[in-house]
Structures are given as C-alpha cells and as structure tokens.
Amino acid sequence: MPSAQEIVQSFEELRTIPHIALRVCQLISHEETTIRQIEETIQLDPVLVSRILRMVNSAYYGLRKPIASLPKAIIFLGLKNLRNLVVIDALRGVFLREQSNGTFSRKQLWIHCTAVGVCARMIARRLLGRTGEDTFLAGILHDIGLIVEDQTHEALFREVIERYRAGTGLLIEYEQELLGTDHCAVGEALAARWGFPEAVQQAILHHHTAIEHEAELQQMPAVLQIAHHIANTAGYQAFSEKTDPPLGIIVDHIQQQAVEYQALTEAFCKEMEKAARLYEDEGI
Incomplete structure (x- = not known):
C-alpha cells in the first residue's frame, strides 16, 4: 500500500494546484522573504493578480475606496491573510470540479472545509485571543487529503466512501483498511x-485524534474538532448521509460554555452567509 508521502507525490505529479500559488505560499513561510519578492511572484500570474484584487474589493471586506494595485492589496491583507486567499483561490477550482462517479460532492466538501475554517478562526479570535489566520488555514485544509485520495486512487477511494456510508465505523478506519493511510x-x-x-501540519494530522485532557482544548487540533462539530450542527457537513460523532469531551466543553458558544454559533452562521461568495464563487 502507498504511504501518505507517495500519495502526495502522485497528486503533485498531476499538477492540480497552480505552481505560482504554491510558490507564493512557500515564500510567505520564510521570514527572510521580502514583500517585493512575493509581489513579483504573484505578477507572473495575471489571473491570480486579478482574482486577489477582486477578492480584496469584494463586499466581504467592505472597503469604501477600491484597492487598485497589488502592492496595496498585499499591505492591506497582511501576509498570512494573503496566503489564505491564495490557497482559497487555488483549492476552490479543485474542490468545485465535480466528479462524475457520484461518490461524493466536492462542492459540499469545500463548503464544509470553509465552514470549519471560518468557525475555527472565530473560536481562536473570540475565545482564545489569537489572530486565527493559521487556525483558519488548518480548517480550510483539514480534509484536503480526501481530495488527494480521490484524485490519485479513485476506485479505492470510492470503495472507502461506500463502506463508510453503509457501515458503522469511522471514516479514517475504512481509509486505513483500504488505502493503508488516511486523509489526516x-x-x-x-x-x-x-x-x-508546523502547527498547521499537526492540526491537520490530529483533527480526528482523541483528546484526553481539558488543557488540549485550547490547542489547534481541538479547535478544529470543536469547529467541525459546530459546522456540522449548522448544516455544513462533508457528507449528507453520515458524519462521524463528536468526542464526548468536545460536547461537554461546548455545553459548559453554552452561552459563549451559542453567541459564537449565531455569529458564525451570519459570517458564512457573508463569506459565501468569497469562498464558493469561481467567477470572483
């Protein structure tokens, strides 16, 4: 059976993700990178430049005066927010490219991922006092492994989903049985x-890992699990027919802070309505 690294290598060989988008993300991850280097790299892809400007000037940000240049857009967004928009732009086309095999809806999965990202960022900001941009990125990417598996091992992945829907086990259990690894x-x-x-990598890896201590509830993997449960409850499931049950410690935590999470959930639903065009519309 292939390893996770081998599956990723096969995915990259398909050139599904635009090279410029990946390069921008890699540049932003290095502290010594200059704004000028990032700007010059983005300008190699005029379509990406146009999309960034359209996203910045969308109703989501509500600017009184439009931003007309890439340098100003970069300064306005900040590097982590820019990175997240580049990732959204790159992944949206992959997720919204519906498959004809009827295994599952990529669009529904994308909406689920964006919902988890949005909710996780709100938890980080409102309840933990963090900026939340890395948490948002981890949320957006937490199920990207499902797309990779679908792209590289379509027949096996289809069987995984069929067994998951018909059975009583967790999704990762069927993945590990048939693929030898899982989307985490x-x-x-x-x-x-x-x-x-690294924190984003670990959050993706452990977003289905059991939580044993309350102290872990403030860490990014647990924040994703809380956001995952809230998103599912609000109707943003990855699969219509079935979803893995939340951990008891997650449910207890939300119940213990019921007032805070009720207010957050209401704000989250409004935020998703506001953000729908930014995250879902291919033509933006």
Whole structure:
C-alpha cells in the first residue's frame, strides 16, 4: 500500500494546484522573504493578480475606496491573510470540479472545509485571543487529503466512501483498511510539502485524534474538532448521509460554555452567509 508521502507525490505529479500559488505560499513561510519578492511572484500570474484584487474589493471586506494595485492589496491583507486567499483561490477550482462517479460532492466538501475554517478562526479570535489566520488555514485544509485520495486512487477511494456510508465505523478506519493511510496523514504530508507552519501540519494530522485532557482544548487540533462539530450542527457537513460523532469531551466543553458558544454559533452562521461568495464563487 502507498504511504501518505507517495500519495502526495502522485497528486503533485498531476499538477492540480497552480505552481505560482504554491510558490507564493512557500515564500510567505520564510521570514527572510521580502514583500517585493512575493509581489513579483504573484505578477507572473495575471489571473491570480486579478482574482486577489477582486477578492480584496469584494463586499466581504467592505472597503469604501477600491484597492487598485497589488502592492496595496498585499499591505492591506497582511501576509498570512494573503496566503489564505491564495490557497482559497487555488483549492476552490479543485474542490468545485465535480466528479462524475457520484461518490461524493466536492462542492459540499469545500463548503464544509470553509465552514470549519471560518468557525475555527472565530473560536481562536473570540475565545482564545489569537489572530486565527493559521487556525483558519488548518480548517480550510483539514480534509484536503480526501481530495488527494480521490484524485490519485479513485476506485479505492470510492470503495472507502461506500463502506463508510453503509457501515458503522469511522471514516479514517475504512481509509486505513483500504488505502493503508488516511486523509489526516495525507493532508499533513501535503501541508509539509507546501511549506505551511508546523502547527498547521499537526492540526491537520490530529483533527480526528482523541483528546484526553481539558488543557488540549485550547490547542489547534481541538479547535478544529470543536469547529467541525459546530459546522456540522449548522448544516455544513462533508457528507449528507453520515458524519462521524463528536468526542464526548468536545460536547461537554461546548455545553459548559453554552452561552459563549451559542453567541459564537449565531455569529458564525451570519459570517458564512457573508463569506459565501468569497469562498464558493469561481467567477470572483
């Protein structure tokens, strides 16, 4: 059976993700990179320049005066937010490219991933006092391994989903049985290849790992699991027919802070309505 790294290598050989987008993400991950280097790299792809400007000037950001130049857009966004928009732009085309085999809906999975990212960032900001941009990235990418598996091992992946829907086990259990790995490990390997922060890699790897202590609830993997549960409850499931049950410690934690999470959930639903065009519309 192939390793997670071998599956990622096969995925990269398909050239699914634009090279310039990957290069921009890698540059941003290095502290010595200059704004000028990032700007020059983005300018190699005029379509990406146009999309960044359209996203910055979208209703989501609500600017009174439009931003007309890439340098100003970069300064306005900040590097981590820019990185996240580049990732969104690159992945949106992959997720929204529906498969004809009827295994699952890539669009539904993309909406689920963006919902988890948005909710995770809100938890980081509102409840943990963090900026949340790395947490958002981890949320956006947490299920990217499913797309990689579908792209590289379509027949086996289809069987994984069929068994998952018909059975009582967890998704990762069927993945490990048929593929020898799971989307958590594949996603972590891909995030490492793309040069994303170690914390993001580990959050992707452990977003289905059991949580044993309350102290872990403030760490990024647990934040993803909390966001995952809230997103699912709000109707943003990855699969319509079935979803893995949340850990008991996650449910207890939310119940213990019911007032805070009720307010956060209401704000999250409004944020998803506001962000829908930014995350879902290919034509933006």
